[in-house]
Amino acid sequence: MNFIKIRSKYLGEIEIEGDQTVCFPQGLPAFEEERQFVIIPFAADSPFFYLQAVNNEQLCFILADIFTFFPAYEIELNDRDLQRLKINVGSEAYLNVFAVLTVPEICAETTANLMAPVIINFDRQVGMQYIPRLLRYHSKYPLFEESILGPIQGVR
Numbered sequence: 001m002n003f004i005k006i007r008s009k010y011l012g013e014i015e016i017e018g019d020q021t022v023c024f025p026q027g028l029p030a031f032e033e034e035r036q037f038v039i040i041p042f043a044a045d046s047p048f049f050y051l052q053a054v055n056n057e058q059l060c061f062i063l064a065d066i067f068t069f070f071p072a073y074e075i076e077l078n079d080r081d082l083q084r085l086k087i088n089v090g091s092e093a094y095l096n097v098f099a100v101l102t103v104p105e106i107c108a109e110t111t112a113n114l115m116a117p118v119i120i121n122f123d124r125q126v127g128m129q130y131i132p133r134l135l136r137y138h139s140k141y142p143l144f145e146e147s148i149l150g151p152i153q154g155v156r
Contacts, residue, residue, distance in 0.1 A: 007057035010050060021054055022120055022127045029129060034059055063098035066117055069143055075130060086124040096120045113139040
């Protein structure tokens with residue numbers, strides 16, 4: 001196995017398998033020069049992940065599995081988007097869809113960007129940040145709704 005060491009502003013120095021990296025051929029908006037990332041779960045079976053740039057320890061996003069928090073979320077990918085994700089048109093593929101989170105000092109006020117999800121085809125280790133032409137969602141959805149979850153214990 002081919003292991004590489006990377007540095008992360010949140011995780012310090014970590015060792016990952018080289019085949020764990022995900023290529024974003026167009027980079028991410030505002031970070032187009034960074035193309036190699038690794039996705040690291042917070043814990044086993046956690047809906048939260050780090051999206052860490054392989055070559056820039058300061059570039060790390062916090063992601064959440066969209067469907068865990070927003071089960072009715074929908075996106076429509078066109079043929080060009082499917083090609084970017086290395087999916088043959090008409091074939092079946094499993095894609096992971098993540099929201100980029102904004103985590104303020106008061107964790108209970110965390111918001112999810114549903115306007116521009118990160119989509120990853122782990123079978124081909126390729127991803128993209130999807131920005132639709134028609135905006136159905138916005139970038140600041142509350143992740144923790146008290147009306148749905150009740151008060152969140154231990155979080156102010």
